[in-house]
Amino acid sequence: xxxxxxxxxxxxxxxxxxxxxxxxxxxxxxxxxxxxxxxxxxxxxxxxxxxxxxxxxxxxxxxxxxxxxxxxxxxxxxxxxxxxxxxxxxxxxxxxxxxxxxxxxxxxxxxxxxxxxxxxxxxxxxxxxxxxxxxxxxxxxxxxxxxxxxxxxxxxxxxxxxxxxxxxxxxxxxxxxxxxxxxxxxxxxxxxxxxxxxxxxxxxxxxxxxxxxxxxxxxxxxxxxxxxxxxxxxxxxxxxxxxxxxxxxxxxxxxxxxxxxxxxxxxxxxxxxxxxxxxxxxxxxxxxxxxxxxxxxxxxxxxxxxxxxxxxx
Amino acid sequence: xxxxxxxxxxxxxxxxxxxxxxxxxxxxxxxxxxxxxxxxxxxxxxxxxxxxxxxxxxxxxxxxxxxxxxxxxxxxxxxxxxxxxxxxxxxxxxxxxxxxxxxxxxxxxxxxxxxxxxxxxxxxxxxxxxxxxxxxxxxxxxxxxxxxxxxxxxxxxxxxxxxxxxxxxxxxxxxxxxxxxxxxxxxxxxxxxxxxxxxxxxxxxxxxxxxxxxxxxxxxxxxxxxxxxxxxxxxxxxxxxxxxxxxxxxxxxxxxxxxxxxxxxxxxxxxxxxxxxxxxxxxxxxxxxxxxxxxxxxxxxxxxxxxxxxxxx
Numbered sequence: 001x002x003x004x005x006x007x008x009x010x011x012x013x014x015x016x017x018x019x020x021x022x023x024x025x026x027x028x029x030x031x032x033x034x035x036x037x038x039x040x041x042x043x044x045x046x047x048x049x050x051x052x053x054x055x056x057x058x059x060x061x062x063x064x065x066x067x068x069x070x071x072x073x074x075x076x077x078x079x080x081x082x083x084x085x086x087x088x089x090x091x092x093x094x095x096x097x098x099x100x101x102x103x104x105x106x107x108x109x110x111x112x113x114x115x116x117x118x119x120x121x122x123x124x125x126x127x128x129x130x131x132x133x134x135x136x137x138x139x140x141x142x143x144x145x146x147x148x149x150x151x152x153x154x155x156x157x158x159x160x161x162x163x164x165x166x167x168x169x170x171x172x173x174x175x176x177x178x179x180x181x182x183x184x185x186x187x188x189x190x191x192x193x194x195x196x197x198x199x200x201x202x203x204x205x206x207x208x209x210x211x212x213x214x215x216x217x218x219x220x221x222x223x224x225x226x227x228x229x230x231x232x233x234x235x236x237x238x239x240x241x242x243x244x245x246x247x248x249x250x251x252x253x254x255x256x257x258x259x260x261x262x263x264x265x266x267x268x269x270x271x272x273x274x275x276x277x278x279x280x281x282x283x284x285x286x287x288x289x290x291x292x293x294x295x296x297x298x299x300x301x302x303x304x305x306x307x308x309x310x311x312x313x
Numbered sequence: 314x315x316x317x318x319x320x321x322x323x324x325x326x327x328x329x330x331x332x333x334x335x336x337x338x339x340x341x342x343x344x345x346x347x348x349x350x351x352x353x354x355x356x357x358x359x360x361x362x363x364x365x366x367x368x369x370x371x372x373x374x375x376x377x378x379x380x381x382x383x384x385x386x387x388x389x390x391x392x393x394x395x396x397x398x399x400x401x402x403x404x405x406x407x408x409x410x411x412x413x414x415x416x417x418x419x420x421x422x423x424x425x426x427x428x429x430x431x432x433x434x435x436x437x438x439x440x441x442x443x444x445x446x447x448x449x450x451x452x453x454x455x456x457x458x459x460x461x462x463x464x465x466x467x468x469x470x471x472x473x474x475x476x477x478x479x480x481x482x483x484x485x486x487x488x489x490x491x492x493x494x495x496x497x498x499x500x501x502x503x504x505x506x507x508x509x510x511x512x513x514x515x516x517x518x519x520x521x522x523x524x525x526x527x528x529x530x531x532x533x534x535x536x537x538x539x540x541x542x543x544x545x546x547x548x549x550x551x552x553x554x555x556x557x558x559x560x561x562x563x564x565x566x567x568x569x570x571x572x573x574x575x576x577x578x579x580x581x582x583x584x585x586x587x588x589x590x591x592x593x594x595x596x597x598x599x600x601x602x603x604x605x606x607x608x609x610x611x612x613x614x615x616x617x618x619x620x621x622x623x624x625x626x
Binding site for chain 2: 023025044045049262267268270271272273275304308309311312
């Protein structure tokens, strides 16, 4: 395996003072509804409001002083952009973020508030890649991929590692899957630190590239995904796919209605704010009640950055 | 003093296995904005979603088996109704709840879901009192007042007692004030368990009966209060007033805009759901920045029951 046990242990030691060790919440009424024991790992309380802070910090803080000098770059309009921006700031260097010019105002402001420089481009892959190339050439900064990077994956793996350290002894761990950084990191963490825990991924039906790729055993990118779980529109990379195909037990897809209804359940019963993306695993548990009944299940609540003016309920 | 130190200690022992010992959250970005160290005691994560579970449980579980037999009654359309309903159920007895017939559907359903019986009346004090009398006469149940009751006050006092047990060593503790159950309970707890902590209350300008009563040193009930902080429309009772006038340092009033803006700050930065009522103390800190700067301040987030379809932002 490309990522070794010690890579995750080192990642945890590296970022422990930079990130939050997020709490794990339980909820009796959701346990009653699902007939399970659920343990919610609250990465919505993480810095920048999402688990992405782990992967970005692991890459950025693994660099030497000289390597950090020219800063870090990425393309993202979401949580990864904020994570690279904040981690760069904490590392005392610059961040260069390529963003589509139609990105929501709130995301632009968040990235700017961490002192990053934003480079706007048209909202398509070619324009984005061109702009990225230009930025990297001009700034000589280091590119931090949102998911298809072993350093990022090892960083995301620290999230489930913390749950293993706490000794929950879970039957299942469920994460949502987009590009697969968290999904593959969690899978490796489980393999090393809790081998009896089965890894299940949850994905929106409307962006089911991981499900299709898992089924056909080759990467099948999704075309124009349209889902409220906007963090999960991305398709798997070859590094994340390779890990997922090897270690994941199953991938469950859910409808938009199922996502919204699970999200509402979390908001109303747990009184916490989570993104549509991180409601997908609970939607999967509600959908496949028989599979999960009486089991101890970990769910990673991936993020809490939502536009309060535009809620689906 | 009518409530002794041992009453609060006993209340805590009595309800410890019935209620949640709620977590205390911190938030770096709100600390930066306010230039303080804030410690949020999250009663929005309490059973029934509010601190009211403490007072109701303390009264109900202090009764003998025989006294419990005919059940418990109250009038409330809010969190206290749910608290009496659930505490009665856990005590193995019945709850009788008098509610105005225009109470929100969501509140009716919540109370019913705990197995309580609802008695509807017109939405005015006279109709409510008449209905209460009838219910008490018919059922011979025990009336649990929402706030003007020493057992209820001692129960609410356990909330700040938990913070004192945790050793936060606060300069200030701020609670919102409506009928004054939590406010007076917190004041007594501070007196006994953390005498150096000053007690400040926060109140909506549009329902400022506690502020007026505190100023004039006599109870001045509010007429037709109109505030988004619907949990704080009630006026002080003579028992809660007596404690507040004696032990509270100051009462700060805030506008509706200030409440909504503080609520938004909590939702966006802390990723937790809280009611308008429990955003009032943070609004007070934001308003009087000079008073509070560099201080260690406890804030009780009183509840998280909001209508997600009707948010103020």
